[in-house]
Amino acid sequence: MLCPINGGNPTITSAINLGGDVGFKVTTSLEIALRNIRRLDHAIIIWIDAICISQQDIKERNHQVAMMRDIYSKAAAVRAWIDQEIDINSPAFPALPALNESSKREDLGEDPDVWAPIAEIFYSSYWDRLWVQQLVFAKDIVVHCYGDTIPGLPLGAFQWLVGLRANDLQKGSLTSNNGWADLSRSMKLAQSPSRHPLVA
Numbered sequence: 001m002l003c004p005i006n007g008g009n010p011t012i013t014s015a016i017n018l019g020g021d022v023g024f025k026v027t028t029s030l031e032i033a034l035r036n037i038r039r040l041d042h043a044i045i046i047w048i049d050a051i052c053i054s055q056q057d058i059k060e061r062n063h064q065v066a067m068m069r070d071i072y073s074k075a076a077a078v079r080a081w082i083d084q085e086i087d088i089n090s091p092a093f094p095a096l097p098a099l100n101e102s103s104k105r106e107d108l109g110e111d112p113d114v115w116a117p118i119a120e121i122f123y124s125s126y127w128d129r130l131w132v133q134q135l136v137f138a139k140d141i142v143v144h145c146y147g148d149t150i151p152g153l154p155l156g157a158f159q160w161l162v163g164l165r166a167n168d169l170q171k172g173s174l175t176s177n178n179g180w181a182d183l184s185r186s187m188k189l190a191q192s193p194s195r196h197p198l199v200a
Helices: 028-037 058-066 068-074 092-098 112-123 130-137 152-170 179-186
Strands: 013-018 021-027 078-081 141-145 148-151
Touching: 013 028, 021 028, 028 078, 028 141, 058 068, 068 130, 078 130, 092 112, 092 148, 092 152, 112 152, 112 179, 141 152, 148 152, 152 179
Parallel strands: 078 141
Antiparallel strands: 013 021, 141 148
């Protein structure tokens, strides 16, 4: 299991117990992520770049970054930590798992506002990091937002479909409703290629 985590402010740190080292320093964001991702019923093995790669050793970092495609593709699952709360009780979340690479634009329905709580996941600056594009090589992706988990592959399908609906508007169809374009803009889908990491 691989866990690429938005490390947060590197000057704000917490100490964790790491293999007997009770004073191992990590960012506070990573410490919060670990507490939310861990399982209390059994042990799990997690490879975390911020811990497993010496952040002060530029040569090691560059070497490991060159291997990220291989690492991501061989991980049983890639878990991404988004440091924000979401409204998991929104009706959009039960509908999300039905989306996949075979889904069509129409599967989102006609009301983009229904999907706004899921779009909020993409407000995070996490998606602005170019290396996050490596997620496309993962066999399985799970996105964690505190105690809530969101399946990454349906989330990628949602991301793709919103982009398609927004493009339809630009081509002149669906002109009576610009809500899809608004949703796409709120997710910053046109801003950077790194904002499409879940779409192969």
